[in-house]
Amino acid sequence: MIPAEFDYVAPASLDEAIQALSQGDADAKLLAGGHSLIPLMKLRLAAPSLLVDLRRVGGLTGVKRNGELSVGAMTTHAEVAGSGLGLLSDAAGTIADPQVRHRGTIGGSLAHGDPASDLPAVALVTEATLVTRGPNGEREIAASDFFRDYLETALEHDEVITEIRFAEGLDGWGHGYEKFNRRREDWAMVAVCALARVQDGTFADVRVGLTNMGSTPLRARAVEEALRGQSVSAESIARAAEQAAEGTSPPADLNASADYKRHLARVLCRRALERAAGV
Numbered sequence: 001m002i003p004a005e006f007d008y009v010a011p012a013s014l015d016e017a018i019q020a021l022s023q024g025d026a027d028a029k030l031l032a033g034g035h036s037l038i039p040l041m042k043l044r045l046a047a048p049s050l051l052v053d054l055r056r057v058g059g060l061t062g063v064k065r066n067g068e069l070s071v072g073a074m075t076t077h078a079e080v081a082g083s084g085l086g087l088l089s090d091a092a093g094t095i096a097d098p099q100v101r102h103r104g105t106i107g108g109s110l111a112h113g114d115p116a117s118d119l120p121a122v123a124l125v126t127e128a129t130l131v132t133r134g135p136n137g138e139r140e141i142a143a144s145d146f147f148r149d150y151l152e153t154a155l156e157h158d159e160v161i162t163e164i165r166f167a168e169g170l171d172g173w174g175h176g177y178e179k180f181n182r183r184r185e186d187w188a189m190v191a192v193c194a195l196a197r198v199q200d201g202t203f204a205d206v207r208v209g210l211t212n213m214g215s216t217p218l219r220a221r222a223v224e225e226a227l228r229g230q231s232v233s234a235e236s237i238a239r240a241a242e243q244a245a246e247g248t249s250p251p252a253d254l255n256a257s258a259d260y261k262r263h264l265a266r267v268l269c270r271r272a273l274e275r276a277a278g279v
């Protein structure tokens, strides 16, 4: 349980952090809350040669509302949970326990790219944009292009996520977050997040995201298409939710078989949509 040796720097500015990353070898890693990276290092599943700690870098924390919603990458899960950001806050509030929520960050969670984490699927359904800075300047990456495979993202090794933007904000949509785990502080066996825009009793738009149902977070497109333009009712939701696991290949693990996860996805999808639509 002791990590391999590594070098450590704690730069005071973003430019210095990017410089340190670029000058380190490909194994140099950013350190944010350390609640995914340090356990991997202790298990020797990761052995970075250099850790570049973002803790002293200013300007990476906090929630800004200025026409659009922007959340700094180093904002902790606890702050996100307490900021009244609808679906995003609800999901962040289910992460682990208070200790983890006060150290772990939204940027670290997305960069880690674990499909069992709560925030990646939320980034997908909110159609968030990840803003990064690297030696070649700033990039904006749509969440739909960000998650490539298990623990693999579109991030270059010398790029830092600086903020996450939610272009439409999260207003005007009903939301529901349903997470199934054995103990409250555990990762999701499966989780489903739903957003619904209801006009005159009809689903004007619907978005559904799935956690831990494949090697990346997923959108349940079949459910979304089945509900758009349909009248809002428990029956229409239940019918559409039957398609929640379509096209998924959830990994079996110690907690659940793939079939059980598909069952959970259907049940949680129905519940999340009912909540989002106020049924």
Ligand SMILES: Cc1cc2nc3c(=O)[nH]c(=O)nc-3n(C[C@H](O)[C@H](O)[C@H](O)COP(=O)(O)OP(=O)(O)OC[C@H]3O[C@@H](n4cnc5c(N)ncnc54)[C@H](O)[C@@H]3O)c2cc1C
Pocket (backbone or CB within 6 Å): 029, 030, 031, 032, 033, 034, 035, 036, 037, 038, 039, 054, 073, 074, 077, 094, 095, 096, 097, 100, 103, 104, 105, 106, 107, 108, 109, 111, 112, 116, 117, 118, 119, 155, 159, 160, 161, 162, 185, 186, 187, 188
């Ligand atoms: C006991 C326990 C239970 C947990 N339960 C849950 C849970 O239920 N749900 C859940 O979603 N998560 C859970 N987590 C994970 C937790 O949310 C982590 O905090 C989070 O996944 C990673 O955030 P971090 O800030 O700690 O990142 P770190 O561990 O510091 O970094 C993770 C990865 O992201 C990279 N990185 C960090 N910040 C940036 C950045 N700004 N730009 C680019 N790359 C960056 C790092 O280099 C590293 O590769 C749990 C963790 C623990 C220890």
